[in-house]
Each structure stands twice: as C-alpha cells, then as structure tokens.
Amino acid sequence: MDRLGSMRVFARVVDLGSFAAAASALGMSAAVVTRNVADLEAHLGTRLLNRTTRRLSLTETGQQYLERVRQILLDIDDAEAAATSSSRQPSGTLRIYCHPTFGKSQLAQLLPRFAQATPEVVPDVTLADDDVDLVEQGFDVGIFIGLQKFDASMIVRRLATSNVVLTASPDYLARRGAPARPSDIAQHDCLNFAFEQLRHVWPVAWNDEVVNVPVTSRMVSNSGDILREAALAGMGIMPRSSFTLGADFDSGALVQLLQGHHVGQLSVMMVYPSRRLLSAKVRSFVDFMSAQFPRPESDPWLPGA
Incomplete structure (x- = not known):
C-alpha cells in the first residue's frame, strides 16, 4: 500500500x-x-x-x-x-499585503533584515484593513490578523498568537489605582473599541477562568491609534494587542495590568496562494517569516504568555 x-x-x-x-x-x-x-x-x-x-x-x-x-x-x-x-536565486518584486497594525508595529522592523538577506528581491508592501483578494489583486503573500477573511483555498501558516491585554498610563494609575482583580475594572474609566461585543462587557480571562466585567466607556473608537493617544493622556484603561505595545512598555508610557490575563486573542497568519511551484522569492519570505516566529501557538511579545 x-x-x-x-x-x-x-x-x-x-x-x-x-x-x-x-x-x-x-x-x-x-x-x-x-x-x-x-x-x-x-x-x-x-x-x-x-x-x-x-x-x-x-x-x-x-x-x-x-x-x-x-x-x-x-x-x-x-x-x-x-x-x-533552493537552487534558484530569489529575485524580482515581491508584492506583500499586510494589516496596517501589524505592518507598522512589526513588519516594518523585519523587512530591512529580509531585504539584506535577499538583495535581489524588491518588497512592494501594501497596508490596508479592507477585504483583500490576494490572487485578484496580484499579491504574492499576505499577513492577516484576527477575523480577517481570505479565500479558503489559500495556504495558511499561523505565525503567532497575540493576546489582547489591558493597559493604562502611570499617570492614570497614580490617580485611580491599579485593578487587583478583573472585577475592579468595573470601577474604572475604559477606552473601548467600537465592537458591539465589547461595548458593555469585557470577558477577562485570568487565573484559568473568564470573568465578564461590565465596563463604563470613557471613549469609544474604531481606531486603535486614537485610543492609544487617550491612554497615553491618562484617560483610562485600554485593551490592545500585545504586538503593538513593545515600545510603550519599554519606555514606561503604558503599564500592563493584571499580569497573565487577556481579553481576547488574535492569530497572526501568513497566507499565500499555493505551495506548489512556489517561486523562490515567495519561498524566501515564507521561510524568513516562519523563522522569526518559531512557536506559532505562543505570544512572543509578552514574556511568559
């Protein structure tokens, strides 16, 4: 057989x-x-x-x-x-689609290293949060996050899992105190994404249980950048994807609350049309990105996540 x-x-x-x-x-x-x-x-x-x-x-x-x-x-x-x-030299224009949030916070830092390793490949990068048809729009490869839709016939490789965590500025915490447990969030000002499922309740996973916390929104927006500016200004507590928080955590501008918790998780996925007869330029990018994220089930942006 x-x-x-x-x-x-x-x-x-x-x-x-x-x-x-x-x-x-x-x-x-x-x-x-x-x-x-x-x-x-x-x-x-x-x-x-x-x-x-x-x-x-x-x-x-x-x-x-x-x-x-x-x-x-x-x-x-x-x-x-x-x-x-492997016997072919990667070369030519590589058209890459990427979700803006991941593109600005992560891909922008990785592309110079990829370009150095593959000098004959010219990355052509498009950032957009609209629905994208990779084949119809001529992309070689795409980076999608969360619930973004793509054709089911595509090849999908998960790169990483990003936890959505709660953060606030030191100034806000000095005035209002840091929550010691999920239920404490109900007493705080919240900076909320404009998603109906999060409008009134945040499902906080913490210590092996999920606590549905009623929240009071101080501000609501569909823009993570607007909510970030409000958080930096000390207006309240904000949920945000871990891959966007490195610089703010490193500088101390924002502080992670309730260590070990999350209010959701986002898959970061690399998507490309076919693994058969894959061009050397696409193969080089797929291999490069896979090497940057060797543990796709884990969150590389939060220690111990």
Missing part, C-alpha cells in the same frame, strides 16, 4: 464529500479511490469514514487522523517546494 498516496486520497474524499468527486479530481476510478481509503482503514485497524447512500461523515477517530494527515501533507509539500526552489 502506498500509505502517503492513500492519505492524499482520504483527504481529498473528505474535502470533496464523495468518492466519485475525489476520483474525478484525482483522475482515478471510483473503485481505486474506495480501495485506497479501505486499505488505509485496514492498515490502521479502525473506521475513518461513516458511509451512507447519501453522505459521508468522519468518525471521531477519522477527524483526529485527518488533522494529522493534513499537517503531514503540508510538511511534505513544503519540503519538496523548498528543495525545488
């Missing part, structure tokens, strides 16, 4: 929802597709798919196995793409 081939067939059957559709996509007969999945189940000694005349569904074991299979196939395809592109 070609185990790797059977894994690919199994994943395609799940993706397309039927043996017939997978057979058509793979250029195989339905019988060969069915045999591949059956051989895989026999090898594993367990059923992966529940079959009825109308639909297929994953068993619990099948769901767990599929998650591992997807990662294995991704790693193999990436290894092959890296080997193929």
Whole structure:
C-alpha cells in the first residue's frame, strides 16, 4: 500500500464529500479511490469514514487522523517546494499585503533584515484593513490578523498568537489605582473599541477562568491609534494587542495590568496562494517569516504568555 498516496486520497474524499468527486479530481476510478481509503482503514485497524447512500461523515477517530494527515501533507509539500526552489536565486518584486497594525508595529522592523538577506528581491508592501483578494489583486503573500477573511483555498501558516491585554498610563494609575482583580475594572474609566461585543462587557480571562466585567466607556473608537493617544493622556484603561505595545512598555508610557490575563486573542497568519511551484522569492519570505516566529501557538511579545 502506498500509505502517503492513500492519505492524499482520504483527504481529498473528505474535502470533496464523495468518492466519485475525489476520483474525478484525482483522475482515478471510483473503485481505486474506495480501495485506497479501505486499505488505509485496514492498515490502521479502525473506521475513518461513516458511509451512507447519501453522505459521508468522519468518525471521531477519522477527524483526529485527518488533522494529522493534513499537517503531514503540508510538511511534505513544503519540503519538496523548498528543495525545488533552493537552487534558484530569489529575485524580482515581491508584492506583500499586510494589516496596517501589524505592518507598522512589526513588519516594518523585519523587512530591512529580509531585504539584506535577499538583495535581489524588491518588497512592494501594501497596508490596508479592507477585504483583500490576494490572487485578484496580484499579491504574492499576505499577513492577516484576527477575523480577517481570505479565500479558503489559500495556504495558511499561523505565525503567532497575540493576546489582547489591558493597559493604562502611570499617570492614570497614580490617580485611580491599579485593578487587583478583573472585577475592579468595573470601577474604572475604559477606552473601548467600537465592537458591539465589547461595548458593555469585557470577558477577562485570568487565573484559568473568564470573568465578564461590565465596563463604563470613557471613549469609544474604531481606531486603535486614537485610543492609544487617550491612554497615553491618562484617560483610562485600554485593551490592545500585545504586538503593538513593545515600545510603550519599554519606555514606561503604558503599564500592563493584571499580569497573565487577556481579553481576547488574535492569530497572526501568513497566507499565500499555493505551495506548489512556489517561486523562490515567495519561498524566501515564507521561510524568513516562519523563522522569526518559531512557536506559532505562543505570544512572543509578552514574556511568559
């Protein structure tokens, strides 16, 4: 049995929802597709798919196995793409999309190092928080955060996880005191993002529990920069993504409250159209960014997060 081939067939059957559709996509007969999945189940000694005349569904074991299979196939395809592109010199214009907040606070610092390592590549960077279609708009790679939408066919690599933490200026804390526990926030002035789900309550995860704290907004805005200026001016407590806070924490302009807490988490994702026949310039950027963030499940901007 070609185990790797059977894994690919199994994943395609799940993706397309039927043996017939997978057979058509793979250029195989339905019988060969069915045999591949059956051989895989026999090898594993367990059923992966529940079959009825109308639909297929994953068993619990099948769901767990599929998650591992997807990662294995991704790693193999990436290894092959890296080997193929390693003999080519990265060159040309690299069109990069990035969310403005991450672009200004993080990517701007990383790009000079990337440019030094790949002198024949010219980064062409666009910052925008609108919906972006990478293929339609001609981007080679994108950096997305949080709930931004992108085409499901894209290849996605999580770079890091950013905690949204509560901060305030030393001046504000000198006047009003620092909250000792999440419930204390209800007695403070709050600088709030214009998200309906945060308008009246902040869900503060702290000490293995989530406390829903009612808040009083001193200011509301859809701009993190406006809220930051208000926080620096001592107007109240602000939630803010950890990757934007390095300079303010280092200078002491803002102080993190309730160590170890968060009021949300944002995934930072690198997205690109295809790992097959990936150009050397895109591969070089993908590898560079992955090396900067070796632990995608962790928050590299908060010690101990």
